[in-house]
Amino acid sequence: MMSIQWMDEVLKRKDDLIKDLQGLLQIKSVLDEENATEDAPLGVGIKEALQYLLNLGEKDGFTAKNVGNLAGHLEMGKGKELVGILCHVDVVPEGDGWSVDPYGGVVKDDKIFARGSSDDKGPTMAAYYAMKIVKELGVPLEKRVRMIIGTDEESDWRCVSHYFTHEEMPDMGFAPDADFPIIYAEKGISDYDIVQNLSSNVQTDKKEAAQLISFQSGRRYNMVPDFARAELLVKEKQTEILQKYNDFLQQLEVKGKYYVESGVLILELEGISAHGMEPKNGKNAGLLLASFLKDTILDEQGGTFIQFAVNHLLDQSRGEGFGIQYKDDITGELTINVGKIEYTQNNGGRFGLNMRYPVTFDMTEGKNKIEEIVAKEGFSIENFSDSKPHHVDEKDELIQTLKKVYEEQTGEKAELLSIGGGTYARSLKSGVAFGALFPGRPDVMHQKDEYMFIEDLLKATAIYAQAIYELAGEKTN
Numbered sequence: 001m002m003s004i005q006w007m008d009e010v011l012k013r014k015d016d017l018i019k020d021l022q023g024l025l026q027i028k029s030v031l032d033e034e035n036a037t038e039d040a041p042l043g044v045g046i047k048e049a050l051q052y053l054l055n056l057g058e059k060d061g062f063t064a065k066n067v068g069n070l071a072g073h074l075e076m077g078k079g080k081e082l083v084g085i086l087c088h089v090d091v092v093p094e095g096d097g098w099s100v101d102p103y104g105g106v107v108k109d110d111k112i113f114a115r116g117s118s119d120d121k122g123p124t125m126a127a128y129y130a131m132k133i134v135k136e137l138g139v140p141l142e143k144r145v146r147m148i149i150g151t152d153e154e155s156d157w158r159c160v161s162h163y164f165t166h167e168e169m170p171d172m173g174f175a176p177d178a179d180f181p182i183i184y185a186e187k188g189i190s191d192y193d194i195v196q197n198l199s200s201n202v203q204t205d206k207k208e209a210a211q212l213i214s215f216q217s218g219r220r221y222n223m224v225p226d227f228a229r230a231e232l233l234v235k236e237k238q239t240e241i242l243q244k245y246n247d248f249l250q251q252l253e254v255k256g257k258y259y260v261e262s263g264v265l266i267l268e269l270e271g272i273s274a275h276g277m278e279p280k281n282g283k284n285a286g287l288l289l290a291s292f293l294k295d296t297i298l299d300e301q302g303g304t305f306i307q308f309a310v311n312h313l314l315d316q317s318r319g320e321g322f323g324i325q326y327k328d329d330i331t332g333e334l335t336i337n338v339g340k341i342e343y344t345q346n347n348g349g350r351f352g353l354n355m356r357y358p359v360t361f362d363m364t365e366g367k368n369k370i371e372e373i374v375a376k377e378g379f380s381i382e383n384f385s386d387s388k389p390h391h392v393d394e395k396d397e398l399i400q401t402l403k404k405v406y407e408e409q410t411g412e413k414a415e416l417l418s419i420g421g422g423t424y425a426r427s428l429k430s431g432v433a434f435g436a437l438f439p440g441r442p443d444v445m446h447q448k449d450e451y452m453f454i455e456d457l458l459k460a461t462a463i464y465a466q467a468i469y470e471l472a473g474e475k476t477n
Contacts, residue, residue: 002139004469006409006462009133014458018112021125021457022105024052025114029090031155039069042090042158046151049089049121053128053149060132071163072149076131077141083472084146084170085131085464086160086424086431087124087177088153091116097448111451119445120153122452123176123436123460130464134473143472146170153177153424160427170431172398172471175424176464178433181406184399185418186426186433187277187331187356188363188389191221193340193382194374196305196348210234210241212293212302213264215343217286221354223339224282226273228289232265232296241265241296248292254283267292276337276354277420279317286341287314305349308377313338313351322370328358330391331418334366349379356420359389390426398471402434405466409459412439434467436460 010017032043040047050072057074058064066072094102094115102115112122124147131145148170150159211233218225234241242258245267249256256269269289274282290309298306312321319325319334327333340352357363363386371381392399394416403414423433436456437443444450 002137002469002473004137004139004466006133006465007458009137009465010129010458010461013129013133017125017129017457017461018107018454020056020128021112021122022107024049024089024121024125025105025112025116026103027052028103029116029151030093031090031152041069042151046090050149050151053089053124056128057147061135062131067163067166070151071159073146073167074128074131074149075144075146076135077144077472079141079143081143082146082168082170083143083468084148084173084428084431085127085468086148086150086173086175086427087127088120088150088159088424089116089124090151090154091119091121092154092446095448099449102450107454110454112454112457113449113451115450117450117452118437119450120177122457124149126436126457126460127176127464129461130468133461133465134468139469140474141472142474143171145468145472150424157427160424164427169429172430173428174398174402174432174434174467175428176434176436176460178419178423178425178435179417179437180435180439180460180463181412181414181417182399182402183417183419183423183425183433184392184394185330185359185416186390186422187358187418187420188361188387189422190355190357190363190384190386192353192355192384194308194351194353194379195382196301196308196343196350197378197380198301198348199378208235208299209237209297210265211299211345212305212343213345215286215289215305215341215349217284217289217341218339218352220276221339221352222276222337224271224274224276224279224284224337225286225339225341226271226282228269228271228285228341230267230289230293232267233263234265238265244295245292252288254285254288275421276339277335277356279335279337284338287338290314290341301345301348302343304378305343308349308379309338309341309351312373312377319355319366322373324366324369326358326361326366328360330360331358331389331420334358334361335420357389359391361389363388387422387426390422390431392430392432396430398430398432401470402432402467405463405470409463409466435463
């Protein structure tokens with residue numbers, strides 16, 4: 001194979017790379033279904049960003065294809081086998097508090113600032129220029145190389161779903177939309193509701209101290225709820241309940257308040273939010289409030305709901321409450337986040353769970369165990385969804401090649417990473433997440449003043465160029 005100084009080639013194109021990236025960053029490609037049209041199903045900005053990259057590729061001599069205005073691709077090379085590079089051009093909303101124009105692509109302090117600079121337009125343009133360098137150098141390829149461009153990664157992944165319904169799956173590939181060195185394993189992610197089965201002959205216990213009228217906490221499966229609210233109709237001992245609640249808040253060192261509205265006692269509690277992949281990083285407001293109510297004599301239906309929360313979910317983020325604790329050496333422990341808790345007297349209770357499970361966990365057996373336990377308590381599972389775990393064997397050619405490239409370009413050891421989150425790589429049958437956030441750099445994705453270091457942009461481009469060369473270039477004996 002040829003001997004090429006990849007960074008030298010990147011530096012020759014530095015100004016063009018930054019200019020083309022700025023053009024992409026200046027497009028507000030945020031999901032806008034309210035103003036969607038038939039030829040812009042996710043909004044005009046998203047379609048414009050997709051077309052920008054397709055036009056750029058066509059101008060540079062790649063084969064470009066728009067796939068239903070939901071995705072597209074740029075291809076070069078020849079051969080039966082296909083190497084995929086899976087990127088996306090949609091971004092999350094910019095939010096408030098920026099010190100620069102969030103869609104300006106401003107370069108200052110050796111960084112380029114904009115929404116999407118690090119997620120995922122910067123890494124996408126690095127991968128694009130990597131392909132461009134390989135093409136312009138006339139490197140003989142024995143495989144095709146295809147950049148697959150998604151437009152809905154930040155929401156529902158309709159782009160890749162549509163794309164792979166109509167186009168071929170790469171034999172191998174990588175997604176420049178996460179961390180370096182290499183993310184080779186991702187946990188399975190399952191969302192489901194545990195719903196209280198209502199009985200028509202529930203008897204009102206005359207000894208009850210209170211009726212649970214409503215309970216609400218959390219809005220997203222994958223976030224630890226930071227607020228909870230319960231409404232109670234208290235028959236007796238209201239002062240005693242309030243004193244106990246006050247002591248409870250002080251003991252747990254959390255904020256909360258209580259007040260009476262139209263004869264109804266309202267209890268509120270503030271927790272600490274965190275990503276659902278590690279519930280222990282937060283304080284689940286809903287479960288904490290349920291733990292207080294467990295000692296209050298409630299009506300039968302409300303009491304059953306609260307007891308279920310305490311017996312099976314409180315402080316049991318590893319699945320202990322369902323007897324499904326599990327871990328492996330590849331992706332670690334199974335975790336369960338209780339992201340949504342709801343109760344009304346008319347509809348009963350509902351718990352929205354986000355479960356992340358190791359690659360070797362038997363999900364069928366695990367789900368059966370959960371169903372068995374919840375059925376005994378008068379509950380059932382609804383709205384079950386399951387994104388299977390993703391894992392590429394560390395001895396695989398793809399892993400070994402990317403390790404070699406990363407180590408040669410950086411001089412650092414390419415550690416293999418496993419995560420509880422999900423990246424675009426799980427859309428590929430044989431794919432990994434490969435950069436472009438380098439070890440030690442702060443993760444500013446989705447934050448105000450999002451940026452990417454120019455140095456990292458260039459270094460990632462060199463890494464991706466060599467990776468394409470090693471994965472798809474003609475091998476000589």
